[in-house]
Amino acid sequence: MSSPTSSPTTVITNIASLVTNDPSLGWGSPRSSKFESGGRSPLGLIQDAAVVIEGDRIAWTGESRKAPATDNRVDAGGRAVVPGFVDSHSHLVFAGDRTQEFNARMSGRPYSAGGIRTTVAATRAASDAELERNLTRYLAEALRQGTTTFETKSGYGLTVEDESRALRIASRHTDEVTYMGAHIVSPDYADDPAAYVALVTGDMLNACAPYARWIDVFCEKGAFDGDQARAILTAGKAAGLHPRIHANQLSYGPGVQLAVELDAASADHCTHLTDADIDALANSATVATLLPGAEFSTRAEWPNARRLLDAGVTVALSTDCNPGSSFTSSVPFCIALAVRDMGMTPDEAVWSATAGGAAALRRTDIGHLTPGAYADLAFLDAPSHVHLAYRPGVPLVSEVWRRGVRKV
Numbered sequence: 001m002s003s004p005t006s007s008p009t010t011v012i013t014n015i016a017s018l019v020t021n022d023p024s025l026g027w028g029s030p031r032s033s034k035f036e037s038g039g040r041s042p043l044g045l046i047q048d049a050a051v052v053i054e055g056d057r058i059a060w061t062g063e064s065r066k067a068p069a070t071d072n073r074v075d076a077g078g079r080a081v082v083p084g085f086v087d088s089h090s091h092l093v094f095a096g097d098r099t100q101e102f103n104a105r106m107s108g109r110p111y112s113a114g115g116i117r118t119t120v121a122a123t124r125a126a127s128d129a130e131l132e133r134n135l136t137r138y139l140a141e142a143l144r145q146g147t148t149t150f151e152t153k154s155g156y157g158l159t160v161e162d163e164s165r166a167l168r169i170a171s172r173h174t175d176e177v178t179y180m181g182a183h184i185v186s187p188d189y190a191d192d193p194a195a196y197v198a199l200v201t202g203d204m205l206n207a208c209a210p211y212a213r214w215i216d217v218f219c220e221k222g223a224f225d226g227d228q229a230r231a232i233l234t235a236g237k238a239a240g241l242h243p244r245i246h247a248n249q250l251s252y253g254p255g256v257q258l259a260v261e262l263d264a265a266s267a268d269h270c271t272h273l274t275d276a277d278i279d280a281l282a283n284s285a286t287v288a289t290l291l292p293g294a295e296f297s298t299r300a301e302w303p304n305a306r307r308l309l310d311a312g313v314t315v316a317l318s319t320d321c322n323p324g325s326s327f328t329s330s331v332p333f334c335i336a337l338a339v340r341d342m343g344m345t346p347d348e349a350v351w352s353a354t355a356g357g358a359a360a361l362r363r364t365d366i367g368h369l370t371p372g373a374y375a376d377l378a379f380l381d382a383p384s385h386v387h388l389a390y391r392p393g394v395p396l397v398s399e400v401w402r403r404g405v406r407k408v
């Protein structure tokens with residue numbers, strides 16, 4: 001499968017069960033396991049599978065016995081392989097520690113949006129090198145758990161200089177960078193939120209837009225209301241950024257409807273939804289990104305994934321990794337929570353953490369293992385992807401390839 005001008009090819013054989021997310025495979029190959037999946041699967045499963053990688057891309061997938069000849073050969077040893085996880089929502093440029101806040105909350109105090117200020121103070125005080133060290137540490141942690149693409153945000157600087165440096169640092173590590181100067185109203189503007197919105201949509205936006213692809217806002221009581229959120233996202237669009245939004249996390253509100261109105265790629269959290277919110281999402285290109293680490297870490301009410309899926313909404317699953325409300329970088333942990341507590345099947349949860357995350361980032365080159373996609377793969381020390389939910393808390397990810405190169 002190689003010519004003098006093409007990249008070397010590698011076949012990975014002896015894959016017990018391969019998740020391709022290829023919709024054309026539907027139920028999977030004739031040998032796919034309907035029993036294990038419990039019904040119709042979106043995963044395009046292939047049993048006894050092989051994958052051929054050419055350069056940084058997938059060149060072929062199918063049954064092992066039909067695999068073409070290649071330059072190199074790797075034996076998966078009967079492990080399952082899934083697409084590398086796409087974590088489409090994290091907040092990883094920060095400094096400081098909120099152990100005490102977590103400890104207090106687990107002793108009975110409720111979560112509110114205000115705890116972010118603690119991290120803002122620590123992040124402003126940190127050096128660039130310290131922020132980048134923290135970021136790379138959490139990225140390495142996520143990679144070991146199978147995450148091959150991640151989005152991350154600013155939002156702990158809340159000044160022109162601190163927001164733009166957070167994005168500058170993040171942009172060295174991912175293409176999926178989100179400007180979130182509108183995380184909360186800066187404490188410096190506590191008496192004049194309108195002036196802070198003017199800053200976020202003016203000088204701060206101008207300084208941040210060159211480093212970012214996305215703009216985000218926390219639309220919530222105690223953060224930004226619907227009109228402020230609309231002004232912020234609209235200004236971001238005018239500056240060439242695409243909107244996403246923290247919506248309907250702690251209470252009912254206008255965030256989801258605003259996301260649909262502005263064609264946001266994703267409305268994230270979606271814990272408190274009316275029927276009209278769900279209808280709006282179902283009839284839009286906006287993905288509902290669920291972040292069960294947040295509900296877990298704040299002992300809050302779970303989002304109802306079943307209700308969204310049954311209405312036809314595209315659902316993504318992500319970590320929301322941040323020091324305040326969800327300090328986990330583990331997508332497998334979120335898959336287990338989504339299955340146990342949010343009404344998702346294991347197949348749906350794995351799809352949402354891969355193809356769903358890609359949809360939430362409007363990417364077609366990741367989140368699936370079909371020819372042409374990036375060769376991002378997570379190997380599981382297990383016979384199938386179902387074990388991600390069946391064996392919660394167990395480090396099943398034993399090998400990770402990113403862009404055709406083994407990283408873990």
Ligand SMILES: [Zn+2]
Nearest residue numbers: 089091246320
């Ligand atoms: Zn978040």
